[in-house]
Amino acid sequence: MARNGFFTGLDIGTSSIxxxxxEFAAGEMNVIGVSNVPSTGVRDGIIVDIEAAAEAIKTAVEQAEEKAGMTIDKINVGxxxxxxxxxxxxxxxxVPSDSKEIRDEDVETVIKSALTKNVSPEREVISLVPEEFIVDGFQGIRDPRGMMGIRLEMRGLVYTGPSTILHNLRKTVERAGINVENVIISPLSMTKSVLNEGERxxxxxxxxxxxxxxxxxxxxEQELQFTNTYPEGGEYVTKDISKVLKTSLxxxxxxKFNFGQANLAEASMTETVEVDxxxxDVPIEITERYLAEIISxxxxxxxxxxxxxxxRARLLELPGGIVLIGGGAIMPGIVEVAQEIFGTSVKLHVPNQVGIRNPMFANVIGLVEYVGRMTEVDVISQRAVAGEELLRRKPIDVDSRNPVAPAFNEPEIPADPVRNSQPLQKPVQPEEPAKPKQKMSERVRGIFGSMFD
Known part of the structure; x- marks a missing residue:
């Protein structure tokens, strides 16, 4: 069940932030402010220039504050x-109490006992997600508080990541004047938000x-099985068009946005457009089909x-098929091309929140939903991880004179091979391309107007 209150999310992408x-009230999420600014200091989803990225984040936060009519002092970062x-x-x-009744402190202690494995200096625990608690041998318990028992056990999943990335992420956000409340694993929040119960x-x-x-x-089975990133996106499509046609970006x-079509079967061989x-000094004339060939x-x-x-991971035959999100998925014909390549069902996910009905906002929506719907046990777990981190995490920043204090929820503990089909290798944040310029033509796709309320 969702918690009541205000929650914020920050999605740092390569092309946009x-x-x-x-606000969560009565189990419902109501968006009251959103911003979207060009990204700087970020490459392939990773912060490469702290000062530049901090300025972009500060701008995005100020715009969201203005629209929401409130001050943002802490934020959840993907x-x-x-x-x-x-x-x-x-x-x-x-269970230490005389009454043998399990309390919040016992849940926090058993979670901390699961964070005793050694972690290599270059890695840090991000989160621990309890899967089940066991009280005196009785399994499958989601929340053991209030129960009586002698022995309390917990089984869960530990997520770890490179300390360098985590440190730079926190430092950049804090440099923008905002405290990090939680660091949320984007693939986890994304799948939980976009997929329905049956698909998960x-x-x-x-x-x-x-x-x-x-x-x-x-x-x-409600668990991440695989996650990866590929250093190609919508910007690469734009660059291809620019190089082939010898035109500006x-x-x-x-x-791309006004005339782009990924599915060759739907592209016109007679409709043309002039390109500088x-x-x-003389523009050239190309067909929609030729442009589609470059994009496709x-x-x-x-x-x-x-x-x-x-x-390779044996995940192509999952019953739920493929769900597309992100700014690059808006282009007409993407779903049909994906169906042809994957040979399975493919659909485009469009968020239903008023004002941001666009796939490019799916990731940041997922971050806020994930935090807003955390259970009390999840909150205790994050508190336990944050407490362990404060005791044991060693910042790897060369500037040891001013180490960055981790925010409310940044862990640090074990890390080893994953049981995922493949190790995760790259960032997972959606980015959005620039808006189309209407001066190119009056034929701007109607889909974009309908997606932005």
Missing amino acids: KVLVA LPANLLQIEPTQGMIP EFGATVIDMGGGQTSVASMR QIAEAL VVGS ARVKHILEHVKQDLE
Whole structure:
């Protein structure tokens, strides 16, 4: 059940940074503020320039504050799947109270007992998700508080990531003047938000087609099975158009959104558009079909790479099929091309929140939903992990004179090979391309107007 209150999310993408403010009341999420600004200091979803990224984040936060009519002092940040590792863990403690009734402190202690494995200096625990508690041998308990018992056990999953990425992420957000409340694993929040209960149980894959990269996450039996990122996205389509047609990136971007079609079968061979080219005062004329050939080549190249990994992980036959999100998934024909390549059901996920009915906002919506719907046990778990981190995490920043204090929820503990089909290797954040320029033509796709309320 959702918690009541205000929650914020920060999605740091390669091409854009998004901030969302939502209020949870009576189990419902109501968006009250959202911003979307161009990203700087970020490459392939990873922060490479702390100062530049901090300025972009500060701008996005200020815009969200203005729209929401409130001050944001803490925020939940999405973490890409770069080198993410997942491993099972368990802990066990005797129930110490005289009444043998299990309390909040006991739950926190048993979770801490599961965080006793050594972790390599370059890694840090991000989160621990309890799967079940066992009281005196009775399994399958979701919340043991209030029960009586002598022995309390916990089985769950520990998520760890590179300390460098986590440290830079926290430092950048704090440099923007905001405290990090929780670091949320983007593939986890994305799948839980986008997929329905049946898809999460029986299995489905979410593909986030961002501007600078494409992220993939598969879930089955309510657990992440695979996650990876590919350093190609919508910006690469724009660059291909620019290079082939010898035109500017701005014109290439407008061509992509106003006339772009990924499915060759739907592209017209007679409809034409004039394009200004570099080195000539006379524009050239191209057909919609020719433009579609350029776009389709890159889209198929990206999706073929994803297909190879899903086949190796034996996840291509999941009953839930493929769900597409991200700004790159808006282009007409993407769903049909994906169906052809994957040979399974494919659908486009469009958020239903008023004002942001666009697939490019799916990731930041997922971050806020994940935090807003955390159970009391989840909150205790994050508190336990944060407490252990404060005691044991060693910042790897070379500037030891001013180490960054971790925010409310940043862990640090075990890390080993994952039971995922493949280790995660890249960030998972959606990015959105620039808006189309209407001066290119009056034929701007009607879909974009309907998706933005």
